[in-house]
Amino acid sequence: MKIIIVDDEMVAHHTFLSDVIGKTDADYRFFKDDVPAIEDYIRKNKVAAAFLDVSMPSVNGFELAEKLVALDGDLRIVFVTGLDVTPEELSPAVRERTAGFLYKPYDPDELRNLLAVIEGGARKLTARMFGSFECFVGEVPVRFSSNKSKELFALLLAYDGDTLSMTDAISQLWPDLDTDKSKSLYRDAVWRLRKTLQQIGFNCVEFRRACLVLDKENIECDYWDLKRGLSSEYRGEFCKSYDWSVDYLAALDVKEEAKNRRT
């Protein structure tokens, strides 16, 4: 995937960007605000995305985007800016091709997420439930903002697409607390899970009133694979340190035993 980065203050930004993008498989090229050179490059190469600074001395990022989109209709645009800009300020043609905004200075993860979005195809969220529960987007582990929101997501995966009601979740995650407190903590976990999924760009959970439903598309999960007999990496451990995992362990052990007896 080829991308170009246009910024007049390249000296300041160069090291950081090359460090971040260098770790991805994007083929990148820097440009100063030299419009003919950029247009020439776009014409000769299949460029997937252009990262444009908004305020540059010789050309405005919005105008440049207009020109580039006219040259190549498949080009995606990312605006990199120190200012506060909103999609409403863009022309419809540019808005349609805009993949996102990066506000300087930004978290490298945001840049990586955007690159992943631009690359398109099936972005997969990989969940590992055997052993300790972990989630990954590509190779990068997902950082949940609290342990309980992570555990809630694990439980949702264990439900395998079934609706997880608030009562169920509370009885599994906070069995010993009184109702009011556990409801507070449930809402907190739901909120944090929602934020985490928003950040990594996977809106795979439908947050309904007092229940959650998982959209299983784009998620890979070793536990689901085992259930469907696809593979078995089960080593007698399932969602370590989560109390509710015992019920699942029992079922898994029975299944495993049956399989072993057969072989």
Added chain:
Amino acid sequence: MKAVKGKRIAAAVVDSALLFVGLVAALAVRGAGKEFGDYYRWSVEVLTIVELCFFGLFLLIEVISAFKISDSTYHTVLLSFSLLVFHLTNPDFVRFLFGEQSAALLAADILHFLFFELSVLAVFHFWNYTYKIDCSARLMWIAGGFALLCFAAYIPLCFFDAEIAAVILFLLGIAAALVLLYRRFPWGQANANFYATEALFYSLVGCVVTCGICDALDFVPYGVASFQELPVIVVFLAIYSAFAMRTDRAALQASEYKLRYEQVKTRALKEQIKPHFIFNVLAAIQSLYRVSLDGGDRAVALLSKHLRTNIEAADTDFIPFEKELDNVQVLVDLENMRLEKKVNVVYDVDCTDFEVPILSLQPYVENAVKYSRVNEKEDGYIRISTRRTEEGVLLSVSDNGVGFDPNAVSPSSCGIRNASERFSMLMGVAPAIESAPGKGVTVSVLIKDRPSPSGEEKQKGRKKHENHHR
């Protein structure tokens, strides 16, 4: 405001001067060679001219101001217009123009009667409208006093016709009875002043209608039509001046409100960007880079988000609650970067589909760390909760820290005062702060449902000021 008042006064002076000139001119033209016996007839004609000038000017002023002010001015324009038409069809005026031609007179009588009723209805409607918005007792008494004065205008009529005198006395009696009635019974007492003046007004209308009928049936002598206009003009003037006073006051309040709001906002922004906080965070970032580049990058992004929000706050009033929660999380992440003991926030949020003033939650969270010392406690937490109730959303920020005695020296920072002030200015509700030593702090506020902001405002990031005066 001074300029507006000055213009109003100037307009009044010009009006009076014009009226005076009109009066003198009419006297000079019509008065030449008149005998004393014609005096009454002649004065009616002068009166008619004066009234006409007056209405014309009035209408002009209203039309001009209608381009600037709206809504209620529209009512007055309509009113003046109907009064003007009414006056043009005044039988006295027709007599004055065409002499004693009976066909024109009859048509004028009928038209006059119709338009007159319309104007009375309009006056009454306007009266009601003024009452609903503002029922200041003083203004009502002024208007009532004017209405009473109007009766004086009928005294000359009594000399012409004993029947009219009887009708007027009868109506006065009804008015007095109504006033007494409203004063006596509890259901009337709440707005006794209004009902009393209303009763006077009704009986006045009764007088006018009676005279109108007499006039139409040719009971009374020439000139009555002009006389009965007087009370209407006076009542109308009374209401109009009451209305103008109220508009002035509202405008004054709005401009004061805006000024005060700007002050509070500027102070809030100054408070929010705390140099020592920023520098501490920068120092923490320095250390973070020694540990990991990723950690440092993340911290820089956090700080930039925090600063961006603060800068954005300069021209934004409201933001979606969800965004405000994100801002709180950024602040908490930054605090946790430099605090040895971490702050734990529980987002007990049941609904997020409403708006709050920008930077209105952070001060309470900061306060929970600074004064309630929630992070130093084992299992200490700050809980942000929202619940939908019938009246709106109940938003509360509580902690289980050491709390403070609200009656003792208030440790609440300027930040809290600013946030509370902004809540009450923008949303019309003041947050309630409850606390006791050892019990933590609870701040709660009921956010009433507002109509969702229009698309245009949404696009501009709601950068417009909203005037919340009544």
